[in-house]
Amino acid sequence: MRRLPPLAAVRVFEAAARHENFTAAAAELGMTQAAVSYQIKLLEERVGVPLFVRARRQVTLTDTGRRIAPLVSGAFDTLDTAFASVRAEDAAMLTISTSLTFANTWLAWRLGGYQMAHPDLAVRMLTTDTLTDFVSDDVDVAIRTGRGEWPGLVAKLLFRNAFTPMCSPAFLARHGGTLAPADLPGLPLISPHDPWWNDWLRDAGVAVPDGPIRPGIRLDSQANEGHAAIAGQGMAMLTPFFWRMDLAEGRLVRPFAQVSTRGYGYWLVYPEHRRTVPKIRQFGEWLLAEVAADLAQLDAG
Template sequence: MSMRLPSLTSLRAFEAAARLRSFKKAAEELAVTPTAISHRIRDLEEYFESPLFLRKVREVELTPNGLTLFTAVRNGLESIAAGVEQVRNAGRASVTLSTTPAFASKWLVPRLASFQAEHPDIDLHVHASNTPVNLNSATADLAIRYGHGPFEGLAATLLMEDHFAPVACPSLLTTLGQDATQWPLIHFDWDRPLMVDLTWDAWAQAAGYASASLEHGICYSEESHAIQATVAGHGVALLSLLLVEEELDQGLLRVVSEPVLKGMSYHILKSRNRPTSEAVSAVEAWLTRMSRHAPETP
């Protein structure tokens, strides 16, 4: 039975506009005009008889129906891309590993040369996104995710436990007093609610300060940007000691003060419903071995 679906061209335009929150940026990415993107989105909205975007002055925002469609389309395109790669590289072992952008850039990428040296016959594809992938749909073979679980329907292996502490660059550290309410602070937004409070407000209460006394400062939407700003000396940030391990080892950052907050844990996840290939097992074993060098809590 054939399925009546919108055109793939319209769905690609929709996915790009939703991901980039801009018709103009979507047009640039797809090498078409913004008018063409608008027409394709309008065709989809007529098809569904429902608006998919809220049009604002400088960006667009998904409606509830738009968010539902975006999740489905994004997973579908990722699955197609994974299938294409598997066919293109049928003669080589290929493993797709999904994780968050911050973990990928700060912990995983600096170690990938080691993996390539050990396993030159395995093509490792790193999928960096804050949106969890469906491991049962072959979008990815493994995922590294942050949390306590339970991870329903998935096999989970503890990789590392995390801790958070205030850190700053050495030049800024010399100018800071003991009163944290006077520090220039750096914040970042978590992409989802957490089971453990890892904000400056939680640290303030643990350190004996009044609640909401450490809400001032600059806020970033991405954790890795907050790390870069801290290294640049823009302020003090409450950061994962795992993700700034290299900066601490090199003396680019130092822990400013106690207390240290216990964070959550990184886990390796894989589907219980799919067979585990030798290449996937090799990646999992390598990740486990690399995690043994994680920094200890100060």
């Protein structure tokens, strides 16, 4: 078992020994001169010998202090080298956790462009609908759905999560070309168990009967539901932001102008203590700008 003195005091001694000046050590460490003097005294009491000779407005190392100073500095150099390799590895890799829907319908289409603009940075995307644990999952940033209330995390809103029914043009044509909201319960619906269906129908003034939900295709993500709708398999409840290109290019249509929301949004999140890390700050600025541009395009369309 190592019998080490307090490392905070050792760190102060190393700086004070290099400068042989408590004031200069205090400036380097961001401490007061009194705090430096206290830490040196604490260390001397712990080791049982004086390390500095105090004279008026001057301190000099004792023979003991002069003998151990280079050893202590060398130990700190070794520690700095060890942690520098960790810092270099961390700075070279950005790990993003996001949901299957956000990855497939938006982020995967743009992430390559971001990495090419930052060739010194490797970018890794983890796709999961499980909530990220920043302590154990080795993730830098995550994109989450919710209300933005996660203690200890910075949460920046990307966009509000709105939804409306969509289908393929061929599906709409097969069912008369024009629909009313009240027609929807009788049509083939994709993921009819999704509570968004009842929310949207109620907002549209359609009475939603109690009882068992109609059978239909049940898929595990909006990404899969949208592609099933494009294939003409039914009407899906989708977020316009994710499917704006498919709407613009005619693979999907929106039969109704009404858009509903349950008050949730997509958020960029990362630990509070990492808010100043350059790669996280840089990615956050890029992501917010890209999303804002696409929202403006959607509004214009």
